[in-house]
Amino acid sequence: MKTLNIIETAYRATIEEQDDTIVWITHAMKGAGADLSVLLRGNAVNYAVKGQDASGLSFGSEKQTHPPMIAEDVAALMKKGVAVYIAEEDVAARGLERTDLIEGLKPVSRAGIAKLFDEHDQIWNW
Amino acid sequence: MAKYLLIESRDPFDSNDTGSYQALAGELVKQGHKVTLFLVQNGVLPARPGTKSQGLTDAVKSGVEVLADDFSLRERGIRADKLVAGVKAAPLDVVVDQLVEGRKALFH
Amino acid sequence: MAEKKTLTFAVMDAAYENARTTTALRLMDIAARRGYDINVFAYEGAVTLPFSKQSPHPNAVHGRDADQEDHPLPRKFIAGLMKTAKEKGGKVDWINCGLCVDERGVAEAIEGVRRGSPGDLVKCAQSSDNTLVIGTR
Numbered sequence: 010m011k012t013l014n015i016i017e018t019a020y021r022a023t024i025e026e027q028d029d030t031i032v033w034i035t036h037a038m039k040g041a042g043a044d045l046s047v048l049l050r051g052n053a054v055n056y057a058v059k060g061q062d063a064s065g066l067s068f069g070s071e072k073q074t075h076p077p078m079i080a081e082d083v084a085a086l087m088k089k090g091v092a093v094y095i096a097e098e099d100v101a102a103r104g105l106e107r108t109d110l111i112e113g114l115k116p117v118s119r120a121g122i123a124k125l126f127d128e129h130d131q132i133w134n135w
Numbered sequence: 136m137a138k139y140l141l142i143e144s145r146d147p148f149d150s151n152d153t154g155s156y157q158a159l160a161g162e163l164v165k166q167g168h169k170v171t172l173f174l175v176q177n178g179v180l181p182a183r184p185g186t187k188s189q190g191l192t193d194a195v196k197s198g199v200e201v202l203a204d205d206f207s208l209r210e211r212g213i214r215a216d217k218l219v220a221g222v223k224a225a226p227l228d229v230v231v232d233q234l235v236e237g238r239k240a241l242f243h
Numbered sequence: 244m245a246e247k248k249t250l251t252f253a254v255m256d257a258a259y260e261n262a263r264t265t266t267a268l269r270l271m272d273i274a275a276r277r278g279y280d281i282n283v284f285a286y287e288g289a290v291t292l293p294f295s296k297q298s299p300h301p302n303a304v305h306g307r308d309a310d311q312e313d314h315p316l317p318r319k320f321i322a323g324l325m326k327t328a329k330e331k332g333g334k335v336d337w338i339n340c341g342l343c344v345d346e347r348g349v350a351e352a353i354e355g356v357r358r359g360s361p362g363d364l365v366k367c368a369q370s371s372d373n374t375l376v377i378g379t380r
Contacts, residue, residue, distance in 0.1 A: 240373060
């Protein structure tokens with residue numbers, strides 16, 4: 010069963026969780042044997058941007074010791090063999106160029122997204 | 136040909152992503168698939184003819200079956216007999232029917 | 244009798260925060276009444292839905308005491324779904340993501356809820372007729 014995980018909500022509780030929870034669960038499900046791809050769309054295309062830095066927060070005496078490193082986590086998914094697609098129009102709309110993004114992503118157009126759906130048995134829109 | 140169920144819970148007054156979802160539905164039909172766009176929660180708001188209903192009209196014209204959850208309509212005082220042309224009220228059971236039919240199903 | 248089917252739902256919203264929870268429970272209700280087997284993977288805030296310590300309260304704005312208010316408790320809705328599913332020949336297997344439970348301190352859940360992991364979502368999906376993911380925003 011080939012599943013496409015669509016990630017579109019971005020930076021939701023990522024500080025509290027020290028992760029993006031859908032990137033995280035994708036890692037966990039891959040580890041459990043799932044056959045997964047990922048599509049980054051909407052604001053989540055920003056997850057692929059190089060140079061994100063969420064470090065340095067503290068709340069009173071409590072310091073955050075492991076800030077989220079989402080681009081690195083996305084790159085790690087690709088290293089595990091998860092294809093990561095990224096919605097081209099959403100990238101351009103946010104003023105991003107290809108060189109702003111990490112390597113290894115598979116750009117896909119709006120028309121291409123429909124074809125991508127065809128290549129998967131299930132589409133999970135998180 | 137595959138069959139798709141696209142459930143839309145968002146509305147164009149609150150989210151500017153509903154247009155992309157409607158366009159996706161149209162694109163899937165264009166690529167030869169059967170598509171139902173099922174509106175639920177505030178997703179039914181544009182089914183009352185208004186300034187942001189064009190996307191639904193376009194979806195209907197492109198061959199998407201557009202249904203609106205009858206409970207969500209009633210909850211919002213939207214009359215089922217006064218919906219955007221081509222949009223039909225339907226029970227949420229349709230979603231379960233189409234899930235067990237094996238449609239590729241997305242919730243937006 | 245309708246043919247037995249198995250559906251899996253993944254839900255994320257916390258109790259009392261969003262209409263998506265109501266939609267998810269409505270879908271499970273339809274499936275339960277049909278006697279289907281229903282798997283639920285509760286992720287993130289959704290692990291609070293079956294928290295056993297939810298308690299009712301009065302509503303002074305409407306002049307109702309706690310009994311009169313009969314305030315909805317998601318844990319009771321879930322227990323109701325489990326009861327109906329069983330009566331109709333099906334079942335509800337509600338799995339709370341364990342790490343999500345830990346970080347929220349909601350380990351006390353109603354009977355019939357079990358602790359699990361993302362691997363359970365994979366297993367459920369692979370053995371279901373279909374899976375619907377209802378994410379959060």
